[in-house]
Amino acid sequence: MKNFLKVVIFSVLVVVFYTLFANKYIPSIKPSPPPAEAKLDLGAMTMEQFIHLGDEIFHGKGTCELCHNPVGGRAPLLDQVGKTAEERLKDPRYKGKAKTGEEYILESMKEPSTFVVAGFGVKGTNDTQSPMPVVTSGAIGLKDFEVDAVIAYFQNKAGVNVTVELPKEAPSAGAEETAHVMVPAKTPEEVVTKYGCGACHKIAGQQGALGPDLTKIGAKKNKEYLRRAVINPGAEIAAGFPPGMMPPDFGAKMLAGELEMLVDYLAKSK
Ligand code: HEC
Ligand code: HEC
Incomplete structure (x- = not known):
């Protein structure tokens, strides 16, 4: 009887949970809600959602996967970069300003040529010039919080502590337009x-x-x-x-x- 009650209570909780949250988090078979209802509230994000945002940016709008994929061999794989970033700082060729793994990844995205992974430089430049585009301006134009989300994604994937902070509030300009990854x-x-x-x-x-x-x-x-x-x-x-x-x-x-x-x-x- 006790078990039966437990099952009933559990089932009710599951139903309540899905009623409240299913539309938000689970791909729904109903038509998608209009974008206005699905605005990304940066100030109210959990770390899990932030990491998910980084994942979406990496595979989508960031275009990272175009080069960083296991097939083309055009760029190093980034599965472990959350961890290996710190080792780059000890490389005698490293002349950048980063002091931590987080800063190294950030630098890689803002100024790719600061440190070029051996063998991946533009041909004929002896690994002094990176073929990677600056991803924080130009066509890709990731915003600061998007870059942080990608770093959180890398750190989580490599199994190290996530050191970036959650965005405190929605930056007013352009946040909605970039939030389309979740909309x-x-x-x-x-x-x-x-x-x-x-x-x-x-x-x-x-x-x-x-x-x-x-x-x-x-x-x-x-x-x-x-x-x-x-x-x-x-x-x-x-x-x-x-x-x-x-x-x-x-x-x-x-x-x-x-x-x-x-x-x-x-x-x-x-
Ligand atoms: C056009 C191809 C291309 C695209 C697009 C690209 N990258 Fe890269 N990336 C490279 C290459 C090539 C390297 C290795 C040379 C270097 O160190 O700059 C690299 C290096 C890196 C590194 C340093 C890796 C290490 O092991 O030290 C990071 C971090 C990185 N990319 C992140 C990104 C992210 C995040 C994106 C998307 C927002 C991205 N890249 C988009 C080509 C690309
Ligand atoms: C990282 C590269 C990559 C991305 C990103 C990607 N695909 Fe593919 N896709 C492939 C490759 C490679 C194949 C062929 C091998 C296979 O069938 O799996 C393929 C196959 C397909 C096929 C079957 C084509 C055929 O002739 O049978 C369809 C349809 C398709 N992709 C749609 C999509 C759509 C839609 C997206 C975005 C939502 C997408 N793909 C994203 C690499 C990719």
């Missing part, structure tokens, strides 16, 4: 940008070349195939391309409304 995309093109598909695919005006060209994919594949290709890329591998390269976690990250918009869009690309 449902409104058009298929926005979905493509938000999840960084164009880093690898030719799609929606973007010119990625690591994966198949998707501009005419609808002529060959139906919606069912396309949906599966996005949320479960391992299920079938496009001929002539390496397996394991397309990120496997879009299914967990993408909102249901975004996925359907994307699949419709791909199916119509003929």
